[in-house]
Amino acid sequence: MKAILPTLPRRLLVLALAAASVGGAYAATTAPAPTATTPDVVADHIDTSVKPGDDFFEFANGAWLKAHPIPPEESQWGIGQVVQDELYAKLRKISEDAAATKNAAPGSDEQKIGDFWTTAMDQALADKLGITPLNGELARIDAVHDVNSALDEAFALQLLGVGPFFDFSVQQDEKQSDVMAVHLWQGGLGLPERDYYFNKEKGVAKVRDAYVEHLHRTFRMLGKSDAEAANSAKQVMALETALAKVSRPLADLRDPEKNYNKMAPADLTTKYTPAIAWNTRLAGWKLPASTVIVGQPEFFSGLQALLAKTPTPVIRDYMRAHLVDTYASYLSADFDNEHFDFYGHTLNGQAEQKPRWKRALRAENKALGMILGRIYVKDYFSEASKQRYNAMVEAIRTAYGERIDKLDWMSPATKAKAHEKLAAVTKKVGYPDKWKDYSKLTIGRTSYAQNMMNATRWQTEDMISKFGKPVDRNEWEMTPQTYNAYYNPSNNEIVLPAAQFMIPGFADNQIDDAVVYGYVAASTIGHEITHGFDDEGRQYDAKGNLVDWWTKEDAARFKQRADVMVKQFNAYEPLPSIHINGEASLGENIADFGGIMIGIDAFKKTEQYKKGEKIAGYTPMQRFFLGYALGWLSQEREEQLRTGLLSDVHAPAKWRVNGPLSNVPDFYEAFDVKQGQPMWRPENQRVKIW
CATH class of the missing domain: 1.10.1380.10 (Neutral endopeptidase , domain2)
Known part of the structure; x- marks a missing residue:
């Protein structure tokens, strides 16, 4: 995912792509070369004062980051937030259209969205009510005596x-x-x-x-x-x-x-x-x-x-x-502002609140996400796009299978099980085939907080109702309008929401395959599939059961290689005296690295790679790595950086680029990385897993 985490079960279930970016759009046709008046999707972001082998993240993204300081209402700013603004504009139109619908049928999607939006935007009503929407629960707390x-x-x-x-x-x-x-x-x-x-x-x-x-x-x-x-x-x-x-x-x-x-x-x-x-x-x-x-x-x-x-x-x-x-x-502005002062300003460094309409949409997504999603995909995501990304998943699956065959540290017995699991990975692309039934959820105009309580209670009771029933493997944990993706080990599935495939300012046919394979195939699809084989996901079998399918020797060899990555990331110190937690972030770091390696293999089968022609002065392989870095284009305030380092299993964006790439031979070759440069590692100290 990218900037804002979706609502997921409170106990860790899925392995998400959380960070500061968003997936890109897959080019159905080869992109035309940019002209003097046409921006290039990656070249225009480059800071040529930085050498690629010194700091590839800053080289690839530095010019854009310098030109786009973090707005005061944001704790971070990058491609993920730009995409989110595009999504907000579309969702706002959906919400305002629903609110303007006269005589919407009670219980209809239009009634729920319209009433939620109208009430959420009514600051005067919230201020008038104050704390009263919580009075019932506060009274029950007052009655606690033992x-x-x-x-x-x-x-x-x-x-x-x-x-x-x-x-x-x-x-x-x-x-x-x-x-x-x-x-x-x-x-x-x-x-x-x-x-x-x-x-x-x-x-x-x-x-x-x-x-x-x-x-x-x-x-x-x-x-x-x-x-x-x-x-x-x-x-x-x-x-x-x-x-x-x-x-x-x-x-x-x-x-x-x-x-x-x-x-x-x-x-x-x-x-x-x-x-x-x-x-x-x-x-x-x-x-x-x-x-x-x-x-x-x-x-x-x-x-x-x-x-x-x-x-x-x-x-x-x-x-x-x-x-x-x-x-x-x-609630009223006094409670809202107090909550923001600590959780928004102190913890994440925001100087001011986001506009109320954006906060209302964030809440609406949390409460009515799949209702909005039904409308969103109908208006903004085509069936052709869905099929395009289905095909790309299969290209990555094939490349991963070939990479498993070439591993020199894994035994034939474990390879057979790995192939079985890879073949069984289910892909969910764009949006659910079956939409959740919200008919029993009541949304009205009593209060903003009451609507949120109704929605949360409905979601919790819906979760509880699943007990004793067959597992619904068709259900999604993210909405289609979420710019993120995840792997669910219990379902052995990757889930790629429709919004994941947006690049602001560019249409599909304006982006060349090299950029797309770095931006989507490596950083999203390959990343999520690799989660099935990272230090945590590898412990689940093809059916999603926690069971040991590795030989003892192969497991030991895997751990030995993973420990190299732990040591590498433990050494990074984004803030004085606060290092990246290499153990906590290991799964994400393995997935980033594996996604890149698989994405490279898949990209080498494309016509663009085989032709080797430069676009905007860069070779196809260089553009692949620039596309990967574009996926993590982001900068964040010190407060949020500190919060993430202590509480997030994902490394900060910069190190999700420089960290894995420092282990990739094709990166060294593409940018002529030399011994003595900060990103150079001796060959015998590089991670070699997938």
Whole structure:
């Protein structure tokens, strides 16, 4: 994906392409050479003052980045945000047209979109209502008087997308991919990731202090005196810090075997959380599960200890804070601005809020994404485009199969299993073949926050309803208008939404194959397929089950090669004293590298590569690498860079270009990279996996 993460299940399910870019458009025909008055899709971005072997990201993208500073309402700016603006313009028209529809049938797509948009854009109504849309839940929190009543409300809040104490989901059983299972996962934190509570870097320490002040101001807005609010903020921070202490670090959450602990709900109660009668609680959600999959049992033990010793007033304040932060963006300006001040400004560096209409569209996508998607693809994505990208997936699949055959470190037995899995990868391109039924979702004009609560409850109940039913392998976790892509290991599928194939300012036939193969085939399609064979995805078989299909020797050889990449990325230091987490980002880094290698193989079969003619002064292979770098064209504020380094499994955009390319022989040849240049590595120190 690119700049804004889509709404995904709270427990990690898919391996997405999250970053600051967007996929490109595939050229059906060879592009005409640019003239003096026609811009070139990659050459015009180049900063010729930088040598390719010194910093290829800056060489390929530097001129554009210098000419396009980050706008004050953004935390990052690049091709992903430019594409998002194009999408916003199209979605705004859809929304305004629906709002202008007279006598829209109740329950129709037009009524839901029109009422949502009208209410979301009504700042005066939101200001008039203030906190009142949350009064019902706040009253229930006020009634909490002991651990049992606290759990009553905690479980009720889960249905509204508020996650006090822990996260839960109903998803495929990792070891029985044809069965929907209840998953329980660590959670309950207000900061992005557990290390935010402990990292000593001064920027992180400032964020911690700012978070306490944010809580302080929030409690004041909820009616506490200044002294009471300050005390409440301090105690809530202490509770969350204790939760963080018993939480696993980010890198440890990527081991599917260690995060798969299947047990009976009664055993979870007896062994780990005596205060939570899980059978009874799950039955309240209409989940008569005989087993649950617990990600981190020690976290739930820690939670049990905290429930036993935390004063009830602190638990009430903790729940109030999480409820308000979840819905603040849909309330009056005072709550909205307070939420932005911390989560937008402090954490991500935005100087000011985005226009209300863009924020309304972001919420509308979250609440009614697939309804908007039906209209979007009808108006903006052709069947011909869908078939074009289906064909490109097959070209990459073929190239990957040939690369597997050539591996000198993998045994024939494991190669056979790898081929079986590759052949079974399902591709979903553009939009779902079957659209989700939203008929039971009620959207009206009572309040913006009420519509968001209705949508979130509907989504949660829809997820719960899947329990006990056959797995729907046709379902999508992203909307067609999302500029991102993902691999789902349990389905062994790659999903490529329609918006992924946009390049702003260019039509399909204006982009040559070289750029497209770097921009789409390598950075998106090849990347997602490689996720099925990265350090995490490789542990799932062709049917999506978590099972070991590798020989012991091959697994050891894979790890040895992957460890080289871990070491490389651990050495990168984007901010003083904050390095990239090579362990946490390993899967994405392997996928980037694998996507490039496979994309090169596929591109070498094209007519453009074989002819070898230059366009805008660059050879086909040079344009391939420039196309890849274009896919990560982005710059971000220091605050967001820090947030990503501590909480994201994706490396920053610059290192997603320079990191993998420093291991690619064709890159060295294309740009004559020499020993002594920053991107040069000795041949025996380069990553060699796929």
